[in-house]
Amino acid sequence: MNSLAIFANRLADRSSLVQADMLGLLTLPRRSTHFAAGTHITRQGDLAHSIGVLLNGFAAKTKTTGRGARQVLSVHIQGELIDLQNILVEKSEYNVEALTSATVAFIPKRAMLDLIENRPAIRLALWIDILADASISGEWLLNVGQRTALERVAHLICELSLRQEVAGTCKGPVYEWPMTQEQFGDATGLTAVHINRMLKTLRDDGIISTAKRSITIRDWPRLKQVADFSQGYLLQQRLS
Amino acid sequence: MNSLAIFANRLADRSSLVQADMLGLLTLPRRSTHFAAGTHITRQGDLAHSIGVLLNGFAAKTKTTGRGARQVLSVHIQGELIDLQNILVEKSEYNVEALTSATVAFIPKRAMLDLIENRPAIRLALWIDILADASISGEWLLNVGQRTALERVAHLICELSLRQEVAGTCKGPVYEWPMTQEQFGDATGLTAVHINRMLKTLRDDGIISTAKRSITIRDWPRLKQVADFSQGYLLQQRLS
DNA sequence: CGTAACTTTGATTAGTATCAAAAATGGTGG
DNA sequence: CCACCATTTTTGATACTAATCAAAGTTACG
Numbered sequence A, B: 001m002n003s004l005a006i007f008a009n010r011l012a013d014r015s016s017l018v019q020a021d022m023l024g025l026l027t028l029p030r031r032s033t034h035f036a037a038g039t040h041i042t043r044q045g046d047l048a049h050s051i052g053v054l055l056n057g058f059a060a061k062t063k064t065t066g067r068g069a070r071q072v073l074s075v076h077i078q079g080e081l082i083d084l085q086n087i088l089v090e091k092s093e094y095n096v097e098a099l100t101s102a103t104v105a106f107i108p109k110r111a112m113l114d115l116i117e118n119r120p121a122i123r124l125a126l127w128i129d130i131l132a133d134a135s136i137s138g139e140w141l142l143n144v145g146q147r148t149a150l151e152r153v154a155h156l157i158c159e160l161s162l163r164q165e166v167a168g169t170c171k172g173p174v175y176e177w178p179m180t181q182e183q184f185g186d187a188t189g190l191t192a193v194h195i196n197r198m199l200k201t202l203r204d205d206g207i208i209s210t211a212k213r214s215i216t217i218r219d220w221p222r223l224k225q226v227a228d229f230s231q232g233y234l235l236q237q238r239l240s
Numbered sequence C: 001c002g003t004a005a006c007t008t009t010g011a012t013t014a015g016t017a018t019c020a021a022a023a024a025t026g027g028t029g030g
Numbered sequence D: 001c002c003a004c005c006a007t008t009t010t011t012g013a014t015a016c017t018a019a020t021c022a023a024a025g026t027t028a029c030g
Helices: A005-012 A019-026 A084-088 A109-118 A120-146 A149-167 A181-188 A192-204 A220-227 B005-012 B019-026 B084-088 B109-118 B120-146 B149-167 B181-188 B192-204 B220-227
Strands: A031-035 A040-042 A050-056 A059-064 A070-076 A095-098 A102-108 A174-176 A208-211 A214-217 B031-035 B040-042 B050-056 B059-064 B070-076 B095-098 B102-108 B174-176 B208-211 B214-217
Touching: A005 A019, A005 A050, A005 A120, A019 A109, A019 A120, A050 A084, A050 A109, A059 A181, A059 B120, A070 A120, A070 A181, A070 B120, A084 A109, A084 A120, A084 B120, A102 A109, A109 A120, A120 A149, A120 A181, A120 B059, A120 B070, A120 B084, A120 B120, A149 A174, A149 A181, A149 A192, A149 A214, A149 A220, A181 A192, A192 A208, B005 B019, B005 B050, B005 B120, B019 B109, B019 B120, B050 B084, B050 B109, B059 B181, B070 B120, B070 B181, B084 B109, B084 B120, B102 B109, B109 B120, B120 B149, B120 B181, B149 B174, B149 B181, B149 B192, B149 B214, B149 B220, B181 B192, B192 B208
Parallel strands: none
Antiparallel strands: A031 A102, A040 A095, A050 A102, A059 A070, A059 A095, A174 A214, A208 A214, B031 B102, B040 B095, B050 B102, B059 B070, B059 B095, B174 B214, B208 B214
16 A cells, blocks of 8 residues: 555545545655654754655654753644645754654655645645644643643643544544653643643543553543543544 | 735745735735724634734734633734634634734635635745744744743743834834733733733843833843744744 | 663642732723 | 723732652563
């Protein structure tokens, strides 16, 4: 199977693609590279000459303050673009790190731009993709700025679980959890120690249970309620 | 002078527009409406059938948790689009509020979409505009998630001052400050009381001075340093 | 099997929120 | 133009959430 199939199908969910669109996507030139968990895929300041598609695994966009504090800006799952924002920018403003072992297909910017220019439906799908990322970013800002520690933790669990569910990479109530508690903290503006305590609270309340690299949601309605979660911001129009 | 001139010129700074592009922008159908400070321009859940351009004044995008806490997601100045993210979305995910007395030109979505479709240079400029907004959003997340109260306050002062400077709406070291301390707090994830204390600190250190609706930057290098501010994320390529 | 990374728990501290109230400011109508 | 009222700013006292520091368990990995 074509390695970009998952990516192409994801875009097809965003706009109506015809045969020629799909063909254009599936025949994009690319070079696939494998990354170990914890390694950098791209770095802030890098010249951006290609656009990455995450073929498998999880990745995170991060940014660091001058004093060394790291914020996770977004988490990406299989089939998602990890740095589309660089398409019109010379230098990347972010780091992208592999959270788990991950494979990335790098598509030359030029090829991507040509496809965008020539195929309006793909252009539309990518535009929606950017808007959806921006919408998630806004919800994260609300999360970090206004919610309590417990709410933030519950909220991110809701989001990632639902996104995996919708992407079809995970069924049941057991969801892959791609982050260490340190990274979870960096995504929510909390310390790893406090993440640990909040997870314990959710566990003690029977809302979730945790395992090595997964979280089981035992009481989705209550988790959603604790998290103040409503999925509209994910902009998954076709599926909600 | 054409009321959309400031807007059109701003886009011309983002990409090379030819005569026909400018004409297309300047002849966009629109209806201008005036809003008093503190009133809502659009609301979360509203059907989005037009796109707003801020002709003068300041506006803020906001989002509220289910428990009623409000986060300011972005602040917009003269000439900026206030809800371009709605162009491909049916229902708005945000509120837009007038921070000061403000005038907004509402452009029907259809007209905007046609222009985007037919004028590649405008499409490019708008795409960059969205990416710049997203980049600012990322920096805000870093700000709220990882910086101390004093840094956050200083950072937002740097950003808004510089943006006004670049837009040419404010020269000198005295910058219009469009927010109450309450709103400032909602933008930084702090309480109004704490904003007040941080401003006092900056004042006592001789870095800024404050007046009714303005802030004077007395020591820009030190403010920048306290804020951990570097302007790259604003994506003002043509000017930096 | 040994070691580094990660999780868990406890004790203490620090930063910011909350509560309260006074002072200053701005807008409005008379 | 002044007086009044609502909003905003300022300051003080106290409470609480989450950070920090520290160390013991646990897990993953080479």
